Amino acid sequence: EVQLLxxxxxxxQPGESLRLSCAASxxxxxxxxxxxxxxxxxxxxxxVSDISGSSSSTYYADSVKGRFTISRDNSKNTLSLQMSxxxxxxxxxxYCAKAETTAVRKHAFDIWGQGTxxxxxx
Amino acid sequence: DIQMTQSPSTLSASVGDxxxxxxxxxxxxGSWLAWYQQKPGKAPKLLIYKASTLESGVxxxxxxxxxxxxxxxxxxxxxxxxxxxxxxxxxxSYLFTFGPGTKVDIK
Numbered sequence: 001e002v003q004l005l006x007x008x009x010x011x012x013q014p015g016e017s018l019r020l021s022c023a024a025s026x027x028x029x030x031x032x033x034x035x036x037x038x039x040x041x042x043x044x045x046x047x048v049s050d051i052s053g054s055s056s057s058t059y060y061a062d063s064v065k066g067r068f069t070i071s072r073d074n075s076k077n078t079l080s081l082q083m084s085x086x087x088x089x090x091x092x093x094x095y096c097a098k099a100e101t102t103a104v105r106k107h108a109f110d111i112w113g114q115g116t117x118x119x120x121x122x
Numbered sequence: 123d124i125q126m127t128q129s130p131s132t133l134s135a136s137v138g139d140x141x142x143x144x145x146x147x148x149x150x151x152g153s154w155l156a157w158y159q160q161k162p163g164k165a166p167k168l169l170i171y172k173a174s175t176l177e178s179g180v181x182x183x184x185x186x187x188x189x190x191x192x193x194x195x196x197x198x199x200x201x202x203x204x205x206x207x208x209x210x211x212x213x214x215s216y217l218f219t220f221g222p223g224t225k226v227d228i229k
Contacts, residue, residue, distance in 0.1 A: 045223075105216075
């Protein structure tokens with residue numbers, strides 16, 4: 001069964017850092033780009049970051065550029081999001097999502113994790 | 123950045139109704155559009171990609187059409203399980219962007 005399982009969420013103060021992880025199983029992880037997508041409480045979906053299967057290309061939303069870093073360890077089938085200088089507006093459920101195709105760059109998301117909640121508050 | 127809009131924002135319908143949701147892009151995105159269904163407290167579920175390709179396992183009452191800047195999601199005969207929020211997403215270019223969502227609730 002194809003599965004994604006996020007972890008690492010929690011309550012942090014503004015300015016602090018947090019690292020999210022996503023464990024993948026049931027598919028050939030290094031063949032697919034992966035993304036992080038977040039959803040603030042009661043709000044819509046916001047794409048955050050994307051990384052190619054080989055890690056050669058990474059992309060970020062303007063709202064997180066320079067503060068968040070996406071990475072992956074294909075030997076461990078794990079996707080990560082290092083978040084620093086966190087702000088109240090980063091409060092959201094963070095989902096990891098798998099590309100629906102092995103094609104580079106243009107992809108929707110066919111598999112999503114259950115999400116992990118990040119709360120930034122003093 | 124490509125902006126996505128959806129209409130209506132809320133739609134009240136009955137079981138058996140034909141429902142249409144429209145998504146518009148601020149510039150042409152070809153057919154690089156996906157539709158997702160999300161229920162409260164759950165992750166989004168892919169329904170349609172490449173504007174009109176039905177994801178495996180998704181009921182055939184769902185269909186998508188359009189290209190360029192205007193797209194539609196149609197639910198042919200609304201079922202109780204279909205009451206949810208629907209999002210479109212463009213993936214023609216980074217930054218990927220989602221529409222604001224359309225909530226389909228019970229009339």
